[in-house]
Amino acid sequence: MSKELEGKVAIVTGAGDGIGKLHALKLAELGASVVVNDIGTTLQGKGEDKSKAQQVVDEIKAAGGEATTHHGDVANWQDAEGMVQTAIDTYGDMNILLNNAGIMRDATIFTMSESDFDDVVRVHLKGHFAPSKFACNYWRAKSKKTSGPIFGRLVSTASEAWLMGNPGQPNYAAAKAGITSLTMGIAQLMLKYGVTANVVMPRARTRMTLSGPTAPIFQKPEEGFDTFGPQNVVPFFAYLCTPRAERISGHLFIVWGREIKALTRPQTLEVWNAEEEWTVDSVHEQLAPSFEKLEPVKDGFTTPAV
Numbered sequence: 474m475s476k477e478l479e480g481k482v483a484i485v486t487g488a489g490d491g492i493g494k495l496h497a498l499k500l501a502e503l504g505a506s507v508v509v510n511d512i513g514t515t516l517q518g519k520g521e522d523k524s525k526a527q528q529v530v531d532e533i534k535a536a537g538g539e540a541t542t543h544h545g546d547v548a549n550w551q552d553a554e555g556m557v558q559t560a561i562d563t564y565g566d567m568n569i570l571l572n573n574a575g576i577m578r579d580a581t582i583f584t585m586s587e588s589d590f591d592d593v594v595r596v597h598l599k600g601h602f603a604p605s606k607f608a609c610n611y612w613r614a615k616s617k618k619t620s621g622p623i624f625g626r627l628v629s630t631a632s633e634a635w636l637m638g639n640p641g642q643p644n645y646a647a648a649k650a651g652i653t654s655l656t657m658g659i660a661q662l663m664l665k666y667g668v669t670a671n672v673v674m675p676r677a678r679t680r681m682t683l684s685g686p687t688a689p690i691f692q693k694p695e696e697g698f699d700t701f702g703p704q705n706v707v708p709f710f711a712y713l714c715t716p717r718a719e720r721i722s723g724h725l726f727i728v729w730g731r732e733i734k735a736l737t738r739p740q741t742l743e744v745w746n747a748e749e750e751w752t753v754d755s756v757h758e759q760l761a762p763s764f765e766k767l768e769p770v771k772d773g774f775t776t777p778a779v
């Protein structure tokens with residue numbers, strides 16, 4: 474096994490369970506010292522349990538790797554700053570931030586409560602923004618000190634829910650769209666410092682996908698390739714964290730099973746121009762023939778699941 478990340482320091486948020494746990498184990502296996510962040514909460518974000526992050530650290534150490542816990546809340550400003558500081562204080566540097574932590578409280582817009590919306594957007598979107606902010610500040614200061622580009626890797630975790638505009642997840646889908654946009658901005662800003670930033674949308678069997686309507690799809694098959702095994706998505710996330718992935722930044726990927734897919738930027742559907750100032754009637758005259766041919770929603774911007 475190559476130790477490509479020897480000497481590098483990584484933070485994985487939400488690394489006490491699910492995909493994040495496997496990210497932390499893989500980065501440690503590649504030689505990185507890992508800050509295992511996890512508040513240890515339920516799928517719905519209720520309660521805290523420090524033992525989850527500790528177990529992952531114990532597992533990494535038992536395998537000969539290096540890791541330390543951070544039990545803070547990703548969306549808490551001071552905790553996010555403390556997470557980056559933990560890496561620097563413990564290992565003297567911070568090179569990789571893998572944003573992964575998340576919770577879920579599904580409902581349609583009819584029944585979703587204010588707190589279900591606020592909490593899910595907070596943990597995902599602010600929970601990506603806050604650690605990223607302190608990581609980027611550290612990387613920029615480090616680059617200024619050395620007067621040149623440094624090594625930095627930021628990976629964000631979104632979900633195809635945002636590409637579907639998923640009606641059963643208005644909080645989660647909106648947060649994941651925000652994460653994508655946030656990360657694209659970071660990629661532009663951080664390019665000159667030697668920091669890449671990408672977004673990955675995984676499909677994997679965890680407690681998240683084993684709850685609710687997706688459960689039957691994600692079950693482990695009795696035989697044959699385990700398409701939704703969470704271990705399938707991990708090598709790609711880890712690759713994005715390596716020096717070899719330096720040419721990959723500002724991209725959006727879907728990964729699952731044996732497939733890695735990169736998405737293209739949005740395409741222009743059609744452009745209309747007016748010879749004089751637009752009026753409501755002239756808008757209708759120009760646009761109506763095009764939309765006559767398109768099905769509402771089905772041919773819209775997102776890709777509805779049904």
Ligand SMILES: NC(=O)c1ccc[n+]([C@@H]2O[C@H](COP(=O)([O-])OP(=O)(O)OC[C@H]3O[C@@H](n4cnc5c(N)ncnc54)[C@H](O)[C@@H]3O)[C@@H](O)[C@H]2O)c1
Pocket residue numbers: 486487488489490491492493510511512513514515516518525545546547548573574575576596600630631632633674675676677678679680681682
């Ligand atoms: N499983 C999938 O197929 C899938 C699909 C698309 C996106 N994702 C995304 O992948 C990421 C990981 O999901 P998972 O399926 O492994 O879920 P999971 O529930 O198994 O793990 C999430 C982890 O995040 C931690 N966490 C939650 N809130 C936190 C907070 N405020 N601070 C710190 N830690 C916190 C939890 O304690 C848990 O250990 C999430 O961002 C999720 O939205 C997963």
